[in-house]
Amino acid sequence: MATFLLKRLGLMVLTLFILSLIVFLAGQVLPGDPGRAILGNLASQSAVQSLDHTLGVDRPLITQYLSWIGGLLHGNLGESYTYQSPVAPFIGAALINSLKLAALAFVIVVPLSILGGVIAALYNGRSVDRIISVTGASLSTVPEFVSGIVLIVVFGVGLKWLPVTASAGAGASVGSQLDHLILPAITLVFVLFGYIARMARVGTIEALNSDYTRTAILKGLPRSTVIRRHVLRNSLLPTITVIATQTGYLIGGLVVVERLFNYQGIGNLIFKAATSKDFHMLEAGILVIGVVYAVATLIADLLLVALNPRLRAEVGQ
Amino acid sequence: MTDIASSPLEPSGTALGPTSVAAIAATARGTPAPWRLLARRPTFIVGTVILLFWIVCAIFGHAIAPYNPLAQQLLATNAAPSGAHWFGTDPLGRDVLSRVITGAGDILIISLLAVILATILGTALGLAMGYLGGAFDLISGRLVEAVLALPSIVIALLFVAAVGPSTTTLTILVGLVFTPLISRTVRAAVLAERQLDYLSAARLLGENRARIMFGEVLPNVVPAILVEFTVRLGYAVFTVATLSFLGLGIQPPTPDWGADIAANYVGLTAGYWWQVLFPALAIASLVIAVILIADSIEQVLAS
Numbered sequence: 001m002a003t004f005l006l007k008r009l010g011l012m013v014l015t016l017f018i019l020s021l022i023v024f025l026a027g028q029v030l031p032g033d034p035g036r037a038i039l040g041n042l043a044s045q046s047a048v049q050s051l052d053h054t055l056g057v058d059r060p061l062i063t064q065y066l067s068w069i070g071g072l073l074h075g076n077l078g079e080s081y082t083y084q085s086p087v088a089p090f091i092g093a094a095l096i097n098s099l100k101l102a103a104l105a106f107v108i109v110v111p112l113s114i115l116g117g118v119i120a121a122l123y124n125g126r127s128v129d130r131i132i133s134v135t136g137a138s139l140s141t142v143p144e145f146v147s148g149i150v151l152i153v154v155f156g157v158g159l160k161w162l163p164v165t166a167s168a169g170a171g172a173s174v175g176s177q178l179d180h181l182i183l184p185a186i187t188l189v190f191v192l193f194g195y196i197a198r199m200a201r202v203g204t205i206e207a208l209n210s211d212y213t214r215t216a217i218l219k220g221l222p223r224s225t226v227i228r229r230h231v232l233r234n235s236l237l238p239t240i241t242v243i244a245t246q247t248g249y250l251i252g253g254l255v256v257v258e259r260l261f262n263y264q265g266i267g268n269l270i271f272k273a274a275t276s277k278d279f280h281m282l283e284a285g286i287l288v289i290g291v292v293y294a295v296a297t298l299i300a301d302l303l304l305v306a307l308n309p310r311l312r313a314e315v316g317q
Numbered sequence: 318m319t320d321i322a323s324s325p326l327e328p329s330g331t332a333l334g335p336t337s338v339a340a341i342a343a344t345a346r347g348t349p350a351p352w353r354l355l356a357r358r359p360t361f362i363v364g365t366v367i368l369l370f371w372i373v374c375a376i377f378g379h380a381i382a383p384y385n386p387l388a389q390q391l392l393a394t395n396a397a398p399s400g401a402h403w404f405g406t407d408p409l410g411r412d413v414l415s416r417v418i419t420g421a422g423d424i425l426i427i428s429l430l431a432v433i434l435a436t437i438l439g440t441a442l443g444l445a446m447g448y449l450g451g452a453f454d455l456i457s458g459r460l461v462e463a464v465l466a467l468p469s470i471v472i473a474l475l476f477v478a479a480v481g482p483s484t485t486t487l488t489i490l491v492g493l494v495f496t497p498l499i500s501r502t503v504r505a506a507v508l509a510e511r512q513l514d515y516l517s518a519a520r521l522l523g524e525n526r527a528r529i530m531f532g533e534v535l536p537n538v539v540p541a542i543l544v545e546f547t548v549r550l551g552y553a554v555f556t557v558a559t560l561s562f563l564g565l566g567i568q569p570p571t572p573d574w575g576a577d578i579a580a581n582y583v584g585l586t587a588g589y590w591w592q593v594l595f596p597a598l599a600i601a602s603l604v605i606a607v608i609l610i611a612d613s614i615e616q617v618l619a620s
Contacts, residue, residue: 014459015459022463022464137612138608141555141604141605142605143604145558146601149578149585149594152585157590158590251471255468255470274565275478282478286471286474293467
């Protein structure tokens with residue numbers, strides 16, 4: 001188990017290292033001259049040079065990368081050009097907001113999509129299955145801003161049931177905050193439902209076709225017991241991994257949903273940083289997203305090993 | 318149903334399977350029988366009809382559109398749908414129907430070019446990773462993982478911030494972002510092929526690596542690439558529309574669904590729903606059409 005954990009951690013660090021290289025290249029090398037990119041074509045050459053010097057981008061690339069990554073490892077995420085202050089507090093606050101939204105979306109989507117997938121599998125090939133599968137696939141391919149707008153038009157503008165922005169304002173009660181988060185969370189649910197339901201469906205079908213299920217049926221166990229004790233326990237394992245990998249995807253969705261509903265989360269933050277060319281904020285935000293995703297994947301792997309005795313035995317050797 | 322479709326995926330054994338007239342005819346002439354199966358699937362037909370509709374709009378949009386999509390009528394701004402303007406007008410008095418029709422062009426071209434780029438690069442990379450294996454596979458595998466650790470929208474934000482928005486940037490960007498996904502699928506397909514006898518035979522015959530890769534392996538992983546291509550096309554439309562919505566793609570005043578929604582969705586609170594709902598439905602219908610086609614191809618090839 002310890003070697004497995006070490007190996008997984010090593011891979012994670014390697015992936016994050018490559019990620020940091022990509023982010024560094026895109027944020028500090030591709031723009032050519034960050035000072036020029038920030039100040040625009042009309043700025044004088046001396047102003048650009050002095051800004052480049054302040055940003056430290058006139059140093060050799062290796063020095064820049066090392067000082068940047070060194071700062072990150074010491075918890076110094078850099079300084080925002082737009083706000084003229086460290087980026088860490090902004091990212092922390094935005095991350096907490098995003099986690100609230102993501103948590104609500106997961107609380108809704110996980111039981112719903114597992115139920116949908118299992119039902120589809122039990123009716124494999126019949127119309128119930130086709131309806132669930134096609135609806136799920138369609139919903140997950142419609143961009144978030146499209147389904148979000150349909151939701152706003154129907155529930156916000158038409159029926160006036162729910163608020164159309166996500167921020168309840170400072171000092172709002174938990175209930176009011178929740179009210180404001182429902183539409184954006186459902187928008188995320190639309191995208192996630194299809195993937196998780198599909199995975200749950202495939203897993204359940206596999207378990208239904210397995211020898212142990214046939215044995216359970218043949219020895220005369222009631223259908224509900226077979227499904228509960230033998231099918232679901234085995235079928236939901238792969239679903240856990242999918243749920244974890246969807247966190248990465250979820251953050252991409254957050255950029256759009258937070259933008260549409262004007263919510264101050266990490267997605268909106270990196271969007272604003274990108275459009276205002278606040279490269280330090282953008283790079284730090286993206287790396288934080290990478291870390292969140294890497295940790296989620298790691299947890300999923302560990303969970304999978306912990307829940308699956310066969311994998312546990314393999315890892316133990 | 319299974320009798321005809323298995324031919325491209327299972328080169329041997331089909332002759333022993335249950336037969337039908339069509340199957341015999343198909344094998345006899347060596348035609349791609351899956352097309353006939355596809356044409357029988359309702360989801361494929363619906364998807365194709367919708368996609369063809371948008372392709373016609375993309376090509377002949379300016380001739381079909383009742384108004385010039387850029388013409389402003391400042392006396393008829395924010396007009397609700399009516400006989401004169403079926404989809405209403407936007408805050409500048411431009412006809413929404415005309416903008417929806419002509420907006421099909423750019424998104425279709427960009428998505429298609431991007432996926433073609435991604436398929437070529439991804440196939441080459443996937444073939445190399447799967448067939449060469451070793452250190453090359455390990456290093457590119459890590460690189461692919463690192464890129465996939467970020468949502469495509471986030472990578473796009475990063476690069477567009479660095480080099481500035483334009484349709485060329487958008488096309489190349491979406492192409493590059495999708496390359497690792499396609500390479501992963503192709504690599505998996507190649508690894509499955511590697512086990513088969515015909516490759517050892519080719520090696521024993523002394524064929525060189527490039528010839529085995531492109532001449533022997535590639536034709537056999539084409540079905541997997543085809544499925545990947547259609548699935549990715551759906552996601553490319555998704556991504557391009559989203560990036561335009563975020564202001565990183567097609568720039569105003571060029572008619573574009575995503576950009577038009579971004580420009581007008583503040584009007585929702587004032588009740589001008591038609592300015593955003595119709596472009597939104599256009600995007601939804603296009604993406605769903607492509608996904609229905611992709612799903613049908615996948616099912617037919619798998620059956």
